Amino acid sequence: MYKKWKYMIIIGAMAIACSDNNINHLASWPDATAPVAAKKPYVRVMHGDTVPDPYYWMNDYFKKGPDSTMVLEYLEAENAYTAAMLKDTEGLQERLFQEMKGRVKEKDESVPYLKNGYYYYTRTEEGKQYFKFCRKKGHLEAQEEILLDVDVLSEGHPYYAATGFSVSPDNKLLAFGVDTVSRREYTIYIKDLETGALLSDRIDRTEGEATWANDSKTFFYTSKNPVTLLSEKIKRHRLGTATKGDAVVYDEKDNTNYIGVDKSKNGRYIMIYSGGTLSSEVFILDANTPEAAFKSFQPRRKDVLYSVTALADRFLILTNDGAKNFKVVESPLDKTTKDHWKDVIPHRADVLVAGLDEFKDFVVVSERKNGLTQMAVRSLKDNSQHYLDFGEPAYTVYPSVNEDYDSQVVRYGYTSLVTPSSTFDYNMSTREKTLKKQQEVVGGYHAQNYVTERQFATAADGTKIPISLVYRKGFKKNGEAPLLLYAYGSYGMSMDPTFSSSRLSLLDRGFAYAIAHIRGGEEMGRQWYEDGKMMHKKNTFTDFVDCARFLQKERFTSSSHLYAQGGSAGGLLMGAVINLSPSLWNGVVAQVPFVDVVNTMLDESIPLTTNEYDEWGNPNSKSAYDYMKSYSPYENVEEKEYPNLLVTTGLHDSQVQYFEPAKWVAKLRATKKGDKVVLLKTDMDYGHGGASGRFDYLKDVALIYAFLFKLEGITD
Template structure:
């Protein structure tokens, strides 16, 4: 009898879903672009939703082999995180406020315990000893995010405010991921919700000092915050008062209550100039007063302050000061023409120091500055401010080269300010800084479980030469034992827009890459704010291409420095950094094994040409206005990723997006992926992953976010061949 043979099952190669092509012509300045995938913009289309679901199935099939790696990274993040934890309590009036998390629960829990006044400064301002996982005597739960999120596809808080007497809590929540929040009021004496409910508000809210009103913002149809409204408790929403409305589609509107709780400060601005309208909260019927008109084209922030019973404003401004400076101006000066006003310099302009802003306590000015790429906090007594007796700002001293020091809390009547310190190697630390004598009290260092040892890692500054000779700062983090032998895998990350700085920070998730031998590089490219205002201006509008070429030059430096194998480099960027990913994919696809583009702004020209689309008009100050300016149109058309896809061998690419994102619409990466697949001459997979219930930040809940991070990191690590954790006993250095 002859032996029987059984054929092995053939391996089935996943096939991406076909994208229907429908020509759509867009014509501006005599130029016509034919867009075959614009039909995907119809969010209500059943065909579109089915297409995205098929794309998700294809992505899952193509990346299925990465699932064990994703699970491993997720588990590493989870095991290193102190899941049952809490923030350091911060005092406001008669209460200590804090948040805590519990193991197995997705969302934070907002709490408070009563404070006591004994007359002893040290005792009264020392946070209570609250231990993770142990019951807190007298604890009152204000909001439990887990209860609020129950049965909802998405949950995010958009702001909280407590009345001065501590009896009422205002909060707003988003249950779709579209950043439209519902305002609710809770009576903290009874734990009951008041009947007041205001739908469709934007981030930020604040009670009036007397607790009778809640101020909030509203967005227009293009998602631009344009109104500040006031809701009086116990009245119909239809009766809410529009305190201010901004009709210029290129201006963003926001508000805050001044540190001394006397004024509502309404800020109207773009990235190049601003305007403040102020409301005296003791006399709201008097209406708004303008400080400096936008017509003066000054970019400024304002904070009222009382010194020796006289009323002033502290202005952080760029008037004859590219990096900004701080001036003290008497309140009555603003009734005079600008040229006739008397301004006193408090913090002079410095070409090497970027002044970010100020806040005040009852006794001190607290200053945020950036020097040598590093953000720092400085303090200065109000006594003698603007006089010859004024001293120099004091600055807390830290001993690492690359770190970030931020102001976390500065209550007006507090003798301390709360600082958060972190670096690439040091988990976040919370300090109280005593204003009177400058002492630092360490209140907490975030625990990293599993035996984290910072000595096993190195964080250092490198400088990459750009083609025009400019030196680009790089922050390079790696395992200490790696050798400079040209064999290491690397991940390079950047953002590079809106003067946003990518500051040193600690990341538990990043340890999963480092422990697989990956060198992690943050490129501080032009368009960001790390090197001052000029650094930003050299990467916006008609110099925007510097952002992209800086990133490519940084990659070249990394590959030629001996630290990275040029064939084992992956790139990651999100939002405007996703535009960066699309641009460098077109400029230098051969330099990257993989690109992860998170909520990527890859169809920038189409978006900005339509002012009706969310936030489009606000982007003109960043990219230019291609509607009215033919040169801007031409320049943007030369780099916008979707329109510059070309027949080359693209690396493997993952475009990760959210269906309800209002900042970068899902349609941009969807169209881009379809065009890439149609055009590429290579065989690497190009995938689209859409979170159907998420927003700009992806899914809600910490475990869901950890899985999102694990997915992105696994995609990159798999591409550069770094899937296994290095042995702790392995030394690559002789």
């Protein structure tokens, strides 16, 4: 039996300075002994390749194996070590937390939106972590109805997430999903809005959303596998009946696909979406006949993605069929297959069509061009089109909540690295723009005190990589200032420049902040994504390194003051770049990092693994296995000096299991040279997204900033 005493931490009475290997000579650390993880025999054999994995036992808490207790003891010991190493920052962490919390307007209200005769909104109260979901009938001066008081419901729960608020067409019932574990398994509840009582209907292990048929008695939901957490089935539930009798209306046979169910904005159709990275299929049903069978809109085809938008007299289809960057086609309501599709917005090599938002007389087209988001308003009467203008070098714009199909007004959100989140209403007929709300930064914020830039780094293959930057005026480009470089670079998810009031605590202490828009995202079009996935994944990592070198070359910073941050697949990025160029960074923050790529992708019992084959590859194929193994951070830890490292995870993480970062940290400690610190912080109550309260998450931000400031010698 591995003895608990091996995890004990010995704290010295005196702090000692970092060794000469610390290029910054500013941070000092307590004389604390890091936990030493047990090594147990385990060998992976695949494609004739034999790989020892002495930390495989850390899976046991997830697998409910014999070493479950030892896993918890080890994680707690790591938490104690991290707390000891950062003890001298506790005061700073509290000040940072209060500083960031102090910028948040505690009593606030969202901009109401109109749906089916009611204005819906959420509001927050002083000192409360959560919110109240409310509505008013007919006009904004009407009496308020509190439909759901999440502040009350969350009492006694370390974690509480409420989602999927869906009011029945007759406005009498509210469906909502609740997760109290943080593994994204939601229980659906139904509330009678006339009596305030919860109905007996309760459905466990769902995605959390109910899609109502027009009878207000039937709804559809997505059911999850209890082990893999894959969304496997779409079921139909009728109020007042036993859930075990719910009919399966769609059963996904391809375990690489995600599925979901939704309703068209005009209320006429229920739609099931089944899709992976490479192909998709939509199934459609008249919302007035919920007992009928769903029909395929267009049978799935290899390497063809499509989604469907219902108008009054036709369907619009967004597809990549013969169109790398997607195009928009249309079909009649009664003839939906490909042979009836007609081009509406043709393919353009320099513009990615990202989404459609439909209205009775207009359709709003979300696009990307040259790495920036843009919105086009297109008339359904004459196909004329115009673009909205925003006037900043780096920004983000997106359609907001637009539930009223008959509206002439589109609501959109706008933000940039210096512009707080703003909500606008834009009249598509008159072209008048109205600011409805801008995020208030309590205590005052002056955008003119900050500067935002857009630069381009050149990758090794000549590709230009966009970088968005922000810093406070007075920042000197002399190579001596600290800079935090962030990126994600996977799944085609674009990391657009947005405002953060908490980031001001970084900028006001002299840091610059930069986002590297590396391949693997979709900032520069669909090809940008495809050039950073599967057998091209290494472009993601080398792009980030090339962005870092560019920032040093342009004297924004230097290796002594350069820091990197990424989470989840961005945590994989962190692990890969410190293997590639360990001396490039003074410190790295890896949040919930996906660092054990090969082992995870070989284990189909781990949630979401099979969904990811089209992103990373299937290691049951030797070529995919070899390629993954060549970059997987856990596989490539070597005996060399790594930068200072802070790793965070959550015990209940359903996206990246806790044992990936835990194994990685143990292997780094046992292998690396030098005395740079490696810290692991596990949230024992939370999962992938961290704390659920609107203030609690700031404690994690404060911890990360305190780690960076300690490395920079910033004490206040």
